[in-house]
Amino acid sequence: MSLFKRLFNAVKGGSVSESDWEQIRKNLIDSDLGVKLVDEVISIAKKSKPEDAQSAIANEIKGWLSKKSRDLSKNADSINPILIVGVNGTGKTTSTAKIANYLKMNGNQITLAAADTFRAAAVEQLQTWGDRLNIPVIAGKANSDPAAVVFEATTSALENKSNYLLVDTAGRLHTKQGLMDELGKVVRVIEKQRPICEILLVIDATTGQNGITQAKTFIEAVGVTGFVITKLDGSAKGGVAIAIERETGLPIKFLGNGEAINDLTVFEPDAYIASLFA
Ligand SMILES: Nc1nc2c(ncn2[C@@H]2O[C@H](COP(=O)(O)OP(=O)(O)OP(=O)(O)O)[C@@H](O)[C@H]2O)c(=O)[nH]1
Numbered sequence: 001m002s003l004f005k006r007l008f009n010a011v012k013g014g015s016v017s018e019s020d021w022e023q024i025r026k027n028l029i030d031s032d033l034g035v036k037l038v039d040e041v042i043s044i045a046k047k048s049k050p051e052d053a054q055s056a057i058a059n060e061i062k063g064w065l066s067k068k069s070r071d072l073s074k075n076a077d078s079i080n081p082i083l084i085v086g087v088n089g090t091g092k093t094t095s096t097a098k099i100a101n102y103l104k105m106n107g108n109q110i111t112l113a114a115a116d117t118f119r120a121a122a123v124e125q126l127q128t129w130g131d132r133l134n135i136p137v138i139a140g141k142a143n144s145d146p147a148a149v150v151f152e153a154t155t156s157a158l159e160n161k162s163n164y165l166l167v168d169t170a171g172r173l174h175t176k177q178g179l180m181d182e183l184g185k186v187v188r189v190i191e192k193q194r195p196i197c198e199i200l201l202v203i204d205a206t207t208g209q210n211g212i213t214q215a216k217t218f219i220e221a222v223g224v225t226g227f228v229i230t231k232l233d234g235s236a237k238g239g240v241a242i243a244i245e246r247e248t249g250l251p252i253k254f255l256g257n258g259e260a261i262n263d264l265t266v267f268e269p270d271a272y273i274a275s276l277f278a
């Protein structure tokens with residue numbers, strides 16, 4: 001990612017000209033840190049001695065990140081339902097499978113719910129992952145009510161004593177009220193049986209600052225508890241992760257860095273910040 005590489009090479013080199021600063025600023029804005037945060041970073045860099053600039057910026061960024069726990073919340077007993085939400089194509093289904101695999105590797109029993117009933121292909125996609133990972137997938141008929149699917153899936157997860165129920169939902173534009181209401185219904189139906197532990201909003205890092213708008217709308221509509229930031233592989237857009245935490249105060253729980261099942265990392269602030277300077 002190396003967001004700050006150019007900045008540091010310049011600062012280390014001593015006198016930085018105004019046009020150098022302009023280039024650095026443009027470069028950081030391209031990384032989707034957002035204009036406001038870019039200007040704060042540059043102002044710290046300008047004030048610091050060259051040898052102190054990196055730690056000054058790292059400390060400042062750490063202060064911007066969410067103070068909330070990055071562990072998945074758990075119910076005291078029985079199953080832990082996790083809802084995966086987001087706009088179209090951000091990587092919800094893939095992330096659902098990756099998180100299921102991660103939790104299974106840690107000794108948990110999982111049930112998957114295919115609550116994207118709009119497209120037959122969406123159900124098949126999750127079923128394919130379920131077959132590969134040997135995890136049961138509860139799905140309804142095409143175009144059936146997603147709330148009915150999650151009701152059945154919650155019942156099934158309780159019966160088979162799963163530790164986690166992961167619910168993959170259909171992509172929805174955060175501006176479409178009807179679809180956001182539908183998500184509210186899915187939440188209520190699960191909560192009639194068990195409290196939901198996490199509502200994870202999947203954001204595609206390459207969508208840049210629009211990810212912040214998506215976050216704010218989903219938070220208002222369904223009460224998001226954390227984020228999964230995907231498609232960070234091969235992208236220079238890592239700044240959006242910092243901007244999203246600063247703007248919402250909510251924690252990123254996982255990062256997606258590829259299409260394969262193991263391309264998932266638990267978000268660790270120190271490691272992430274270090275990677276920005278690498
Ligand atoms: N490079 C990369 N590709 C990813 C990542 N996560 C998902 N993808 C790819 O992005 C595309 C969309 O992923 P899906 O998981 O189907 O996304 P979705 O949000 O479920 O899509 P809809 O259900 O249509 O809204 C697929 O081609 C995935 O392989 C990632 O972290 N990195």
Ligand SMILES: [Mg+2]
Pocket residue numbers: 092093094116122168169170171
């Ligand atoms: Mg999907």
